[in-house]
Amino acid sequence: MKRLLFALILAAPVSASAQQVAPEQPRTLSISASATVERAPDQAVLLLAVESEAPTAKVAGSSNAAKMDRMVAALKALGIPATQIRTVSYELQPQYAQENNREPRIVAYRAVNQVQVVLDAIDRVGPTIDTALGAGANRVSNLTFGLKDASSARLEALKKAIERAKQEADVVARAAGQTLGVPQAINVDGYNPQPPRPVMYMRDAAMSKAESTPVEGGTLQIGASVNIVYRIQ
Numbered sequence: 001m002k003r004l005l006f007a008l009i010l011a012a013p014v015s016a017s018a019q020q021v022a023p024e025q026p027r028t029l030s031i032s033a034s035a036t037v038e039r040a041p042d043q044a045v046l047l048l049a050v051e052s053e054a055p056t057a058k059v060a061g062s063s064n065a066a067k068m069d070r071m072v073a074a075l076k077a078l079g080i081p082a083t084q085i086r087t088v089s090y091e092l093q094p095q096y097a098q099e100n101n102r103e104p105r106i107v108a109y110r111a112v113n114q115v116q117v118v119l120d121a122i123d124r125v126g127p128t129i130d131t132a133l134g135a136g137a138n139r140v141s142n143l144t145f146g147l148k149d150a151s152s153a154r155l156e157a158l159k160k161a162i163e164r165a166k167q168e169a170d171v172v173a174r175a176a177g178q179t180l181g182v183p184q185a186i187n188v189d190g191y192n193p194q195p196p197r198p199v200m201y202m203r204d205a206a207m208s209k210a211e212s213t214p215v216e217g218g219t220l221q222i223g224a225s226v227n228i229v230y231r232i233q
Contacts, residue, residue: 026184026231026233027178027231027232027233028184028229028230028231028232029169029172029173029178029180029229029230029231029232030227030228030229030230031165031168031169031172031227031228031230032165032225032226032227032228033161033162033164033165033168033225033226033228034161034164034223034224034225034226035157035158035160035161035164035223035224035225036157036221036222036223037153037156037157037160037221037222037223038219038220038221038222039147039150039153039219039220039222040122040217040219040220041122041145041146041147041217041218041219041220042120042121042122042147042148043118043119043120043122043145043146043147043148044118044119044121044122044124044125044143044144044145044146044215044217045116045117045118045119045142045143045144045145045146046116046117046118046119046125046128046129046140046142046143047088047114047115047116047117047140047141047142047143048071048114048115048117048129048132048137048139048140048141049112049113049114049115049137049138049139049140049141050064050067050068050071050112050113050114050136050137050138050139051064051110051111051112051138051139052064052067052110052111052112053095053108053109053110053111054108054109054111055108055109056109057092057094057109057111059109060092060108060109060110060111061092061109061111063111064111064112064113065113066136067135067136067137068113068115068136070135070136071115071132071135071136071137072085072115073135074131074132074134074135075117075128075131075132075135077131078124078127078128078131080117080119080128084117084118084119084120085115085116085117085118086115086116087113087114087115087116088114088115088116089112089113089114090111090112090113090114091110091111091112092109092110092111092112093109093110093112094106094108094109094110095107095108095109095110112139114139114141117132120148122145122215122217125143125213125215125217126212126213126214126215127212129213129215130212130213143215145217145218145220146220147220147222150222153222154222154223154224157222157223157224158188158224158226161223161224161225161226162186162226162228165226165227165228166180166228169228169230173230173232176232178232178233179232179233180230180232181230181231181232181233182230182231183228183229183230183231184229184230184231185228185229186226186227186228186229187226187227187228188224188225188226189224189225189226189227
């Protein structure tokens with residue numbers, strides 16, 4: 001009899017533990033929102049190239065180097081710091097010709113030297129292009145606009161995105177007869193939509209040399225998106 005009573009006492013806690021109910025999972029609402037802000041660009045990145053062609057590699061290279069030296073000197077004379085002028089690529093390639101199904105033969109050599117120029121004001125883009133072309137550049141490879149400090153614009157966009165997410169979540173919760181609680185999780189994703197392409201009006205040869213190439217910077221859009229999981233009750 002004593003052995004049976006002892007066995008029942010040991011078994012009682014196990015039976016009580018098996019009857020415990022798992023805690024109810026909190027109900028949540030997931031909302032995504034995004035926002036953008038517009039800013040006028042205050043920085044431009046210009047890619048300029050000097051291309052030279054000659055019968056020999058040596059002449060093509062030396063001719064290109066002389067033109068590049070003149071162009072860089074002219075850019076520095078505009079007040080552009082040397083730290084904002086950087087070589088990004090250099091190529092010296094043979095040029096081939098093929099006639100009457102014969103083996104291709106080298107007819108010339110082409111040297112291309114490309115530099116990146118960072119400008120701290122949009123209104124300097126036109127005069128910089130004109131100066132570079134006048135000093136020997138014969139290609140404008142690319143032009144992009146940006147912001148010296150995009151962090152403040154992104155933080156503003158992020159704040160708007162969070163406010164929008166909260167507003168939408170509150171509407172959804174109320175419509176469902178619920179009360180919006182505190183956020184359980186927040187995921188942030190920043191993005192930078194492509195700015196409008198720069199508008200450049202190439203200057204006609206008959207125009208006065210005093211006129212600069214017009215460049216319109218437009219506006220940049222800086223954005224952010226969020227996903228917030230709210231608790232509802």
